[in-house]
Amino acid sequence: MAGKKLLIKHAAELITCAGPAPKQGPAMGDIGMIPDGALLAEDGRISWVGPTAALPALDESQWEVIDAAGQCVLPGFVDSHTHMVFGGYRAEEFFWRLSGTPYLEILERGGGILNTVEATRAASLAELKELAGRRLRSMLAMGVTTVEGKSGYGLDKETELRQLAVMAELNREQPVEIVPTFMGAHAVPPEYKGRTDAYVDYLIAEVLPAVSAQGIAEFCDVFCEQGVFSLAQSRRLLTAAKGLGLKAKLHADEIVALGGAELAAELEACSADHLLQASAAGIAALGKKRTVATLLPMTAFCLREPYARARAMIDSGVAVALATDYNPGSCFSHSIPLVAALAAIQLGMTPAEVVTALTINGAAAVNRADRVGSLEVGKQADAVILEYPSHLFLVYHAGMNLVDKVIKQGQLSWS
Numbered sequence: 001m002a003g004k005k006l007l008i009k010h011a012a013e014l015i016t017c018a019g020p021a022p023k024q025g026p027a028m029g030d031i032g033m034i035p036d037g038a039l040l041a042e043d044g045r046i047s048w049v050g051p052t053a054a055l056p057a058l059d060e061s062q063w064e065v066i067d068a069a070g071q072c073v074l075p076g077f078v079d080s081h082t083h084m085v086f087g088g089y090r091a092e093e094f095f096w097r098l099s100g101t102p103y104l105e106i107l108e109r110g111g112g113i114l115n116t117v118e119a120t121r122a123a124s125l126a127e128l129k130e131l132a133g134r135r136l137r138s139m140l141a142m143g144v145t146t147v148e149g150k151s152g153y154g155l156d157k158e159t160e161l162r163q164l165a166v167m168a169e170l171n172r173e174q175p176v177e178i179v180p181t182f183m184g185a186h187a188v189p190p191e192y193k194g195r196t197d198a199y200v201d202y203l204i205a206e207v208l209p210a211v212s213a214q215g216i217a218e219f220c221d222v223f224c225e226q227g228v229f230s231l232a233q234s235r236r237l238l239t240a241a242k243g244l245g246l247k248a249k250l251h252a253d254e255i256v257a258l259g260g261a262e263l264a265a266e267l268e269a270c271s272a273d274h275l276l277q278a279s280a281a282g283i284a285a286l287g288k289k290r291t292v293a294t295l296l297p298m299t300a301f302c303l304r305e306p307y308a309r310a311r312a313m314i315d316s317g318v319a320v321a322l323a324t325d326y327n328p329g330s331c332f333s334h335s336i337p338l339v340a341a342l343a344a345i346q347l348g349m350t351p352a353e354v355v356t357a358l359t360i361n362g363a364a365a366v367n368r369a370d371r372v373g374s375l376e377v378g379k380q381a382d383a384v385i386l387e388y389p390s391h392l393f394l395v396y397h398a399g400m401n402l403v404d405k406v407i408k409q410g411q412l413s414w415s
């Protein structure tokens with residue numbers, strides 16, 4: 001709202017995450033903490049950040065004032081990898097996996113992602129929008145101010161475009177900013193079973209051009225995995241997508257070490273995601289590029305797969321982001337607190353690295369590090385206020401939602 005001005009003062013810790021993005025390697029530990037910090041926002045943007053004692057003189061009656069004494073203020077969280085627009089649920093599948101049936105075997109038998117494809121094809125735009133809108137409200141309550149969302153439960157032109165249209169409409173109607181990704185290469189639909197190359201041809205000839213003509217996706221993602229899309233098929237699709245102005249993302253080395261990390265580096269993808277099985281060579285290749293490694297520890301947790309080697313990545317100069325992977329199959333959770341706890345406890349990341357990974361590096365993973373992800377003058381005023389005085393509580397108060405207030409573009413959007 002034009003003219004609306006916001007003052008936050010006396011934050012026990014104001015975490016800025018300022019500096020060049022993405023933060024790579026040791027720089028991930030630098031979160032730019034200001035004790036007893038303050039922030040001013042005007043017209044949705046940050047106009048001043050610093051210690052409360054140094055605030056410029058102002059008439060507080062003209063400002064919406066938040067006294068954050070005893071609280072920690074952080075940049076709004078960026079959940080840079082979700083599949084949040086879908087129909088139906090797969091509760092039984094979770095328990096099949098627990099009793100030993102592998103994730104990829106369920107998909108091979110026509111279940112898994114393909115089960116959700118059936119339900120999503122059958123759902124109307126209004127139904128998908130109602131479901132996704134509810135999910136977004138729940139994400140906002142956990143401090144998410146920007147979220148990436150993928151198509152990929154249509155696997156035909158009409159339904160893929162419908163999923164993307166849901167995101168476009170919701171983007172105009174609620175506070176959480178949605179970054180749309182086209183993921184037509186999420187699985188091979190039944191009508192192309194056994195003809196994966198022909199399906200990739202169809203995506204390139206029919207679907208990508210329509211997505212690009214409508215301007216409703218910024219990224220193209222592919223499930224580069226054994227028995228799904230090969231390295232060559234992934235390279236072919238992402239190269240075509242880049243030719244149409246879409247940026248590349250990959251589900252890489254999630255279950256089998258195929259060389260997805262190496263391909264992401266070769267294509268200078270914006271992000272390589274999952275990486276549970278990434279090889280040493282793949283990690284080294286990512287360390288030489290600005291490609292963000294987006295780690296999704298809740299998926300490893302739910303699939304009982306080994307965790308990604310976050311320490312080796314950070315120590316090799318890789319920029320690491322953390323995201324939820326929220327989807328109805330491999331990870332039916334968008335819990336930022338659980339991601340933070342697993343990242344520290346299982347991935348060995350420090351609390352400061354966790355904060356960087358959920359904010360500025362998440363912003364870089366969705367090509368928005370110039371606008372969101374840190375509390376710096378000129379950036380969008382997207383912030384989270386925790387009910388505890390330090391960012392350490394994000395990990396220490398394990399799995400709990402600590403968010404007291406959420407600010408989006410200078411507006412109090414959740415409390």
Ligand code: NIG
Pocket residue numbers: 083112113116223251254299325327328329330331
């Ligand atoms: O990131 N692995 C592929 N895609 C999702 C899971 C989607 C699903 O199971 O519905 C993932 O894990």
Ligand code: FE
Pocket residue numbers: 081082083251325327
């Ligand atoms: Fe995913």
